[in-house]
Amino acid sequence: MPALADERCWQVAGETLGSRLILGSGGFTDLAVFSETLTISGSAMVTVAMRRLEQAPPGLLEAILAGDARVLPNTAGCYTADDAVRTAHLAREALDTAWVKLEVIGHEQTLLPDPEGTLVAARRLVADGFQVFPYTSDDSILAARLEAIGCVAVMPLGSPIGSGLGILNPHAISLLREAVGVPVILDAGLGTASDATLAMELGCDAILAATAISRSAEPRQMARAFRLAIEAGWLAARSGRVPRRRYAHASTPDQGRPDLGPGTAT
């Protein structure tokens, strides 16, 4: 049986992280609740965005760095490759990290990723020495191309950002898992803990949850649920689940059943 550490630890970009849950810091209404949620989640990495000073109250970074979690800046809100690349450079300067979650959004209403813009930006950022974690669709061909140009992980969506619809196409995630060798981080759309379990059962290495935790009625409790769900899914994926059958398949043998003769049940 795997050690507990295996359920939690994974490697990406040459580093070992002690949790398969990446916490998105967006959507929390209270910094104290965020801090407590981060602790309970056990998360080893937290995403942050870069925003103009007057729109970014201080305290978040200090709250993250007070624990053991590292920061993963994103390029959220960028609609062009150029904008995303510039934002990544700002993040590297601000946070002294070359890790970046690349988001190039293609549509305002769905927030689906722009595949062409993502590829263009990823190429430029890799060339600039970044460790790129691209937010992408569940297209395994695109994921393989992102890996080929040097991305250190891929982050397919389960469904649109913040939708809570869960993993709409598990088969696509499973195919994507087979198509790449870099870590797969299920990103976007998760609604509840069982979605995280499914992601892990499909072979993902980690998941990112923001809205599902931060906008739940009880973020701290939901964070614990995700933590447990991820471990459960990781273990189940390595435990050889039974095949799906059309008809029943009794687990209790017929052999040895007592013959009690005719009679009337009392």
Add this chain to the structure above:
Amino acid sequence: MTQGEDVEIITIVVNGAKTTVADGSCVLDVARLVGLGDDEPGVAIALDGVVVQRSEWSKHVLAADATVEVVRASAGG
């Protein structure tokens, strides 16, 4: 920047808002103008779309109509 009686004023744009500063002001002056502390973590500044390293803030003098973006790490998924 040197304060004097005949200091020229220029207009620049800081985070989308027009602002006047003394001619000869540098990026560091803008940082102080918006209230950044010397060791404040998680912040960065771009001048005309190009990131200026913190150690270089005092070396980049602003031209009229310069665009400055001052950003901080913020909540985001």
